[in-house]
Amino acid sequence: MNEELDQVAAFEVAALGAAQAGGQAAAAGQHPRTLMRWTNSMSSFVLSRMCQLISSGVRTDKGFKEVHLNQVAKALNEFTGNEVTGTQVYNHLRKWRQRWIRVTKLRELSGALWDEDTSMISLEEEHYKGHVKVCYIATMISSFLILNR
Secondary structure (H helix, E strand, O other): HHHHHHHHHHHHHHHHHHHHHHHHHHHHOOOOOOOOOHHHHHHHHHHHHHHHHHOOOOOOOOOOOHHHHHHHHHHHHHOOOOOOOOOHHHHHHHHHHEEEEEEEHHHOOOOEEEEOOOEEEEOHHHHHOOOHHHHHHHHHHHHHHOOOO
């Protein structure tokens, strides 16, 4: 019974917060934002579009320009039907960059082996226990790289 009351109270607090945020956004002339869930297909779509931009000659040494982020957001909007902004695409790319940095750090560990056939990093047990989550990320990135060969 107490669990159910706690869930109801948490829902009401979340709804109140969302209503207040929506009211503030409406007062500012903006649409209220909803939480966006990135699916694997959406991530793959964004990453492949960014690869296409780079292969077309877009210079990325200082990051992607807002116009390119907006292009990808518009294409993703057409692909999924979800309203996506350039800022959301930028934040998603930052997340993937952080993941990639973790994968490369793992690959550089002494004792770490990269298995090209399975696209997997092999670690000794002591290293493995500290870095289990990254194996999933490496698999996702490898799958993306394999699809775009």
